[in-house]
Amino acid sequence: MYDVDAVRRDFPILGRQVNDRALVYLDNGASAQKPQSVIDAVTRAYGEEYSNVHRGLHTLSSIATENYEAVRGKIAAFLGATENQIVMNSGTTEGINTVAYSWAMPRMEAGDEIVLSIMEHHANIVPWYFLRERQGVELKWVETAADGSLDPQAVIDAIGPKTKLVAVTHLSNVTGTVVDVKAITAAAHERGVPVLVDGSQAAVHMPVDVTDIDCDFYAITGHKLYGPSASGAIFIKSERMAEMRPFMGGGDMIREVHRDSVTWNDPPMKFEAGTPGIVQQIGLGAALDYITALGMENVAAHEASLRDYANERLHGLNWLTVQGNAPGKAAIFSFTLDGAAHAHDISTILDKRGVAVRAGHHCAQPLMQHLGVTATARASFGLYNTKAEVDVLIDALELCHELLA
Numbered sequence: 001m002y003d004v005d006a007v008r009r010d011f012p013i014l015g016r017q018v019n020d021r022a023l024v025y026l027d028n029g030a031s032a033q034k035p036q037s038v039i040d041a042v043t044r045a046y047g048e049e050y051s052n053v054h055r056g057l058h059t060l061s062s063i064a065t066e067n068y069e070a071v072r073g074k075i076a077a078f079l080g081a082t083e084n085q086i087v088m089n090s091g092t093t094e095g096i097n098t099v100a101y102s103w104a105m106p107r108m109e110a111g112d113e114i115v116l117s118i119m120e121h122h123a124n125i126v127p128w129y130f131l132r133e134r135q136g137v138e139l140k141w142v143e144t145a146a147d148g149s150l151d152p153q154a155v156i157d158a159i160g161p162k163t164k165l166v167a168v169t170h171l172s173n174v175t176g177t178v179v180d181v182k183a184i185t186a187a188a189h190e191r192g193v194p195v196l197v198d199g200s201q202a203a204v205h206m207p208v209d210v211t212d213i214d215c216d217f218y219a220i221t222g223h224k225l226y227g228p229s230a231s232g233a234i235f236i237k238s239e240r241m242a243e244m245r246p247f248m249g250g251g252d253m254i255r256e257v258h259r260d261s262v263t264w265n266d267p268p269m270k271f272e273a274g275t276p277g278i279v280q281q282i283g284l285g286a287a288l289d290y291i292t293a294l295g296m297e298n299v300a301a302h303e304a305s306l307r308d309y310a311n312e313r314l315h316g317l318n319w320l321t322v323q324g325n326a327p328g329k330a331a332i333f334s335f336t337l338d339g340a341a342h343a344h345d346i347s348t349i350l351d352k353r354g355v356a357v358r359a360g361h362h363c364a365q366p367l368m369q370h371l372g373v374t375a376t377a378r379a380s381f382g383l384y385n386t387k388a389e390v391d392v393l394i395d396a397l398e399l400c401h402e403l404l405a
């Protein structure tokens with residue numbers, strides 16, 4: 001049995017009040033709170049075991065290196081990959097930019113195409129936009145259906161002879177839509193096209209096995225996974241990694257530097273320039289231990305019950321529009337209040353009731369334009385949320401309706 005009360009006790013911040021109300025934290029899509037075990041790991045790493053990694057021969061450097069490198073194995077196990085396929089970094093944004101500069105840029109030319117879905121986060125748009133600006137690469141957008149779902153066949157149909165990459169999210173941070181990235185990858189590979197998956201949200205809400213998906217690149221971000229900010233990783237298939245040139249130079253990515261020549265470290269280190277986020281990654285390792293101990297299947301089942309309950313209650317409000325209701329979606333709800341209420345006003349009123357939600361375009365402006373809205377309020381649930389918190393959200397929304405209608 002999933003004991004959500006015990007889980008909540010692991011997160012010290014959940015015990016605090018905001019505006020004299022018990023905190024109801026529903027902004028997990030932006031960043032999640034941290035369990036005590038992560039806070040302890042970070043404190044220990046700084047307080048007892050800190051040094052730079054991969055460099056010194058002294059004891060602390062060996063301990064820090066061992067602790068840091070152990071995280072590569074934890075990430076690999078979490079994603080169903082092997083350690084040498086994991087490049088550690090500051091999160092999804094860095095991961096996707098690495099692919100754009102190290103893999104895509106040297107092999108794409110004017111007229112080549114990248115297929116994207118309309119619901120991509122800016123982190124999976126702007127790096128490709130740079131290639132469009134600099135090299136004349138074209139972006140081909142695939143739209144979502146009225147219920148927010150993305151038909152994998154529509155993505156497959158968009159792949160043409162000029163397509164060099166499909167870059168698609170696994171789970172929308174706005175609507176919670178889950179994308180069948182395995183079907184897309186299989187069809188893209190039949191056409192010789194690699195696939196990058198933005199797993200920022202999916203890795204938090206469902207078990208992920210990149211070997212089963214068979215994608216070429218899978219980016220995750222640690223701060224949404226209950227780990228520290230500026231931690232994360234990207235899985236890169238070994239064949240793709242062999243094709244990549246490093247784009248950031250310095251530090252750990254180097255083997256030898258001479259006046260006239262430089263040789264690279266072996267992958268994945270070849271793509272990890274400079275002093276890394278040592279303590280951040282160690283904290284991420286503790287977060288993955290925490291989630292793994294709970295069991296991702298159990299987390300997903302708990303969140304599915306929250307999703308069903310929140311769906312029922314939100315859809316019962318006839319003055320509120322939820323954007324997207326795709327089958328099998330995650331517990332992420334973006335909504336607008338009918339009438340003139342702005343998402344920022346909704347968020348401000350909810351905050352007075354201790355309820356933290358995100359308001360704005362959620363770094364997904366093409367999707368906002370497709371939906372015909374400028375902003376939404378978003379309640380995104382995590383592994384520590386409860387049905388009672390759904391009730392607090394609904395009561396606070398009733399207040400918004402009263403004040404703003």
Ligand SMILES: Cc1ncc(COP(=O)(O)O)c(C=O)c1O
Pocket residue numbers: 029030090091092093094121123124169171172173198200201221222223363
């Ligand atoms: C779907 C998705 N992709 C990418 C990102 C970017 O993640 P980060 O800012 O941690 O690099 C986010 C974060 O909001 C996201 O939700």
